[in-house]
Amino acid sequence: MEQGKIWLSSPHMGGTEQKFVNEAFEANWIAPLGPNVTGFELDIESYLTNGKDEESSIHVAALSSGTAALHLALILLGVEQGDEVICQSMTFAASANPIMYLGATPVFIDSERDTLNLCPVQLENAIVDRMANGKKPKAIIAVHLYGMPYKIDEVKQVADKFEIPIIEDSAEALGSSYKGKKCGTFGEIGILSFNGNKIITTSGGGALIANKKSIKQKAIFLATQARDDAPHYQHTEIGYNYRLSNISAGIGRGQMQVLDEHVGLRRKMNEFYQDTFSTIDGVTVFSEPNSDYFCNNWLTIISVNEKITGKNREDFRLFMEGLNIECRPLWKPMHLQPVFEKMPYYGNGIAEELFETGLCLPSGSNLTEEDRKRLELGINEFFKA
Ligand SMILES: *Cc1c(COP(=O)(O)O)cnc(C)c1O
Numbered sequence: 324m325e326q327g328k329i330w331l332s333s334p335h336m337g338g339t340e341q342k343f344v345n346e347a348f349e350a351n352w353i354a355p356l357g358p359n360v361t362g363f364e365l366d367i368e369s370y371l372t373n374g375k376d377e378e379s380s381i382h383v384a385a386l387s388s389g390t391a392a393l394h395l396a397l398i399l400l401g402v403e404q405g406d407e408v409i410c411q412s413m414t415f416a417a418s419a420n421p422i423m424y425l426g427a428t429p430v431f432i433d434s435e436r437d438t439l440n441l442c443p444v445q446l447e448n449a450i451v452d453r454m455a456n457g458k459k460p461k462a463i464i465a466v467h468l469y470g471m472p473y474k475i476d477e478v479k480q481v482a483d484k485f486e487i488p489i490i491e492d493s494a495e496a497l498g499s500s501y502k503g504k505k506c507g508t509f510g511e512i513g514i515l516s517f518n519g520n521k522i523i524t525t526s527g528g529g530a531l532i533a534n535k536k537s538i539k540q541k542a543i544f545l546a547t548q549a550r551d552d553a554p555h556y557q558h559t560e561i562g563y564n565y566r567l568s569n570i571s572a573g574i575g576r577g578q579m580q581v582l583d584e585h586v587g588l589r590r591k592m593n594e595f596y597q598d599t600f601s602t603i604d605g606v607t608v609f610s611e612p613n614s615d616y617f618c619n620n621w622l623t624i625i626s627v628n629e630k631i632t633g634k635n636r637e638d639f640r641l642f643m644e645g646l647n648i649e650c651r652p653l654w655k656p657m658h659l660q661p662v663f664e665k666m667p668y669y670g671n672g673i674a675e676e677l678f679e680t681g682l683c684l685p686s687g688s689n690l691t692e693e694d695r696k697r698l699e700l701g702i703n704e705f706f707k708a
Contacts, residue, residue, distance in 0.1 A: 609623070
């Protein structure tokens with residue numbers, strides 16, 4: 324008999340989402356905007372400042388997707404046709420696509436091994452080289468891949484040295500922090516995603532995080548068709564339809580109530596994998612480099628050393644698929660993607676190697692003890708046979 328599918332990461336409702344959605348129905352507040360949108364923004368602001376900051380220095384605009392948030396972040400930083408924007412190569416395509424929407428050129432950068440994220444050394448090499456070619460990059464998109472904070476101090480040092488703003492792609496890292504400060508609050512502008520498989524979901528949605536109220540207001544202006552202050556519809560700028568709906572925001576409010584609990588459960592999944600692989604030579608479970616890092620463990624990642632195990636990650640993936648268990652290769656680096664292969668790239672082959680050897684394992688906060696037994700059996704059967 325085939326057992327139920329174990330997914331990589333699936334939506335996990337907490338229970339109060341429906342209450343907020345019902346309130347929206349009862350008030351007939353189905354349109355974009357409304358009390359849930361404002362409430363959701365306040366919930367996120369309070370969360371990102373660890374509840375400390377009443378007179379908040381963090382300003383959140385709820386949007387229709389993380390991709391929309393990145394698109395607006397680039398516009399707000401003045402990126403235009405012909406500009407160059409630096410972007411981590413190993414990431415989801417949504418980090419890089421908005422650069423193309425604007426007719427700008429992405430310049431891709433390799434990963435370092437500690438966090439899998441933007442390599443500060445290659446970052447500096449790239450900036451120096453692009454400037455020697457006559458173009459200073461307009462922005463740096465740095466990603467906290469799989470929830471692991473990038474090397475925040477080192478990357479910021481390089482960015483500050485050349486005075487280039489950072490867009491912090493925190494789509495996978497809500498709930499992560501570095502030296503006690505929440506991810507999403509480090510960049511000039513940060514972004515979040517609430518897509519279906521992220522750590523919390525609104526069925527689809529995102530947010531832009533600004534350190535100034537004026538940036539948030541400008542983001543909302545652009546996200547609501549850039550309508551000027553006039554009784555008729557008047558426009559002096561190009562606008563977008565990127566605001567989150569009051570219904571989706573209701574789901575988000577419920578999800579915020581269980582966020583920390585879900586982070587705890589994902590971290591438990593990571594510990595489970597650390598334990599399970601501790602007796603298998605040649606498989607590394609990625610974990611925080613030191614205690615400055617706190618990872619939400621959105622997805623747990625392993626790296627399979629074929630020389631030691633005699634097996635490769637693709638055979639393992641297929642084996643698990645045969646057990647109705649979903650595993651997935653890491654994001655294929657952008658500089659290896661057909662659509663981006665002509666774009667400049669600075670690196671040393673680390674992202675390629677991570678892509679060849681790495682695998683994402685089921686990590687959802689809703690996995691059960693029974694699921695973990697099936698995972699453990701599968702892992703042991705494959706690697707110890
Ligand atoms: C999911 C994701 C995005 C895009 O968010 P959407 O809400 O799906 O548009 C951007 N960057 C990264 C790294 C992501 O994982």
